[in-house]
Amino acid sequence: MPKTDTPEYRKHVYDLVRRIPKGRIMTYGQIAIVLGEGYTPRTVGYVMRNANVDNVPWQRVINSKGGCSTGRILAPHDIQQQLLEAEGVEFNERGFCRVEEYRWEPR
């Protein structure tokens, strides 16, 4: 079972995130299921936290609520909605988007 501390583990997550098309999103749970290998939303989130300093569109990765708990991240919460809106993702007043509609699954 891989660990999040290994570059391989993180690369796996990063690669999947980079595959997300423009104007699409993925939830932590979805990623955890797709990666399998004992991945859990927690571990995925842990990796994403470090992805902040990487060339990964981490803003496309959100929680099941369709939003992002940006209040706990190191980066400003404005970029999340801003970048996604630039890609065509619509957000409501609460700062949430329709996950069921924008959710993308790799194959």
Added chain:
DNA sequence: GGGTTGACGCAGA
């Protein structure tokens, strides 16, 4: 080695 926290998810009230 043990306890707490966390970019989460789901079930229950």
Added chain:
DNA sequence: TTCTGCGCCAACC
């Protein structure tokens, strides 16, 4: 529908 609690796995103190 929204809020609260519990569980999950790994990292941090």
